[in-house]
Amino acid sequence: TSRSSSDSGSRAGGTIERSDEEREVLRQLQLVTDDGLGTDIVTAGFVSVVEVDREAGRVTLLLEVGIFEDASRAEVSKIPWVSDVQVRVKSAPSAPRQAAPPQRPMPRMPPALEKVRNIIAVSSCKGGVGKSTVSVNLAYELRKSGASVGIFDCDVYGPSLPVMVRLPEEPKMEMYEDEEKNKHIVPVTDPRSGVKLVSFGYVGKAAVMRGSMVTGLISQLLTQTDWGDLDYLVMDLPPGTGDIHLTLAQVCKITAAVIVTTPQKLSIIDVERGISMFSQLEVPSVAVVQNMSYIALPDGQRQYPFGDTDAGRGIADDFGIDHVFELPLQRTLSEAGDSGVPFVSAGTGCAAAAEISALAEAVTQEVEKMHQGQRRPKVEYDAAREHLRVQLPDGEAFGIDPLVLRSRDKGAGGAAPPPEGVYPAEIRDMGNYAIVIRWSDGHVQVAPHKQLLFGDERGPMPRIALDSVAVA
The missing domain is CATH 3.30.300.130 (Fe-S cluster assembly (FSCA))
Known part of the structure; x- marks a missing residue:
């Protein structure tokens, strides 16, 4: 045998x-x-x-x-x-049913990604909100700051990178075998900026394939590409919360996510689903971009054709995200996309370019905080006393009733009273701004630090003096 x-x-x-x-x-x-x-x-x-x-x-x-x-x-x-x-x-083994969900193991970086320091996922659950526009311009703005950058267009069915970045010569990804017969993909490189580009659109074929095959193809493109030494790899994810997103999270460690939305209510609902998905995958969402928010008038005023909903900021407040950006509904943005020149590279000095510049700075700052391990509140569940223990960086500590926090969940968990006997089975930090609680009934809750420390729209979060709690 x-x-x-x-x-x-x-x-x-x-x-x-x-x-x-x-x-x-x-x-x-x-x-x-x-x-x-x-x-x-x-x-x-x-x-x-x-x-x-x-x-x-x-x-x-x-x-x-x-x-x-x-x-x-x-x-x-x-x-x-x-x-x-x-x-x-091949399929992922199903986890045994148990009261407390197991901790998700962190994926080990494939060899092709070992020199990629940060992977930024740009995502939205709804299509047509400008996610690819944000991805490409964010990548080129990061490159302008001196960082080495790559873009991975993860949408096999509707790749947009070849349209949004037009190159002097017709680009083509090439494949070769090394001495050990391992296959490698050579990314397309923009000769003007040095940004590395990978997209199924460069293959020149239409994607007529089933979902399981698409996930295999995406994994192959990501793990066989010679990315080399990169400060940032920006991944332009397809719409939704499906197999491709889960596959990418299993293949590599995504550093952070940027969420793109529009003022419409339907988009906002989908974005909340996207943030919840990233929370379950242990990926912190560090910024929200609300695209097509307003029309800039000649007198400097703003007209909000979809209403001044402030929806992006509402999402950010609900999930404790500090950075919110608004992009205008502007003809020059569409023209830049059609011409194949990112508007941050066109030198127009438009309002959208200024917002993308601020977005790039925010992403850089948040990622740096993660690498430095910036001090944040430490939250643990004290099973003996049945409360959450919150310790601040200055040493101050207090308790919170976990069921009170569950009832004030900004997601689906707060819609109904928690089941009897439910308790926090696992608590993890989520980036620089929140914790993620996996409850014993399987529910996942994002609790922003702001909510723990200062409360929310329902008022201050009730605190328990730790020295007043007796062990049962």
Whole structure:
């Protein structure tokens, strides 16, 4: 019996010696192709493991995605000595049901990302809010400050990076193999700025594929690209809270998220879902950008066509985010996107460019605080006394009734009385501004430091004097 790993497995451990039978199976699997990618499933990295038992005539395959299961079985069955083909599809194991959810392990950075110091996710659950505009201009503004920057366009179905950044020559991502037969992708580099660009749009093919295949493709683009030494990798996420977002959070450690919204109520509801998703993935949201907020009038006044809702600031207050930015509804922004020149690089001096500059500065400051481990309130659950113990950096400490805090959850948890016997099962810091509480019933709550220290719209947060609490 012989066993080997495919290319996706060999990247971590170098060259793997394969038997003649294994090589024969892999050659046969190369006949299974994907028209959307224009390559076979072995080259694409969708074959994770091949196990061969020549004497029994059995071949066992482990595939990254399930849509090639039937075709793989059919092709391998054509090998004369094969009588039994078993195909399994890789999937995340389901966690056992338990009262307290387990702590999510932090992903280990793939080798391709080891020299990337910060990964910034730009996200919104609703499409068409200007997320790609913010991503591209944020990246180019960070580059103007002297940082080394890359952009990863994660939207396979509707890639926008090739349109928003037009290059002098037609760009094309190239792939090569190193001496150990590991595959690498060479990113497109903007010769004017040095920003590295990766997008499925540079492949030149339409994405006609199922969701499971898209997640495999996104993972491949991220982990096989030669990103090199980067201060910031800006990820332009697709709309929603689906498989791609979860896959990226499992593959790499996202440093922080920037949330993009518009004044419409529907967008705001979706943004709250997005912030909650990042909270569950242990990713701090550090800024909110409200796009298409107002029209700048000639006299310097602002007209709010969708109403002066101040929705972005409301979201920021609810979740304890300090940085909120407004982008105007302005023709020059649309023209910049269509022309392929980021408006922060056009030298127009528009109001939007000033806001993006402030956004870049805020992201830089927040990330620096995270790396420095800036002092923040320390919150623990005292099970014996059944209260939360909050200790401030100056040494002052007080208690909070956890059920009171749960009832004042700004998300769904505050909509109904908490179940009887519920308690905080896990407490984690969320960036520089909040804690995340995983309750014993599975609910996840974001509690901003401001709420713990000063209260909220319902009034001050009731404090418990610690020396007055007796152990039950």
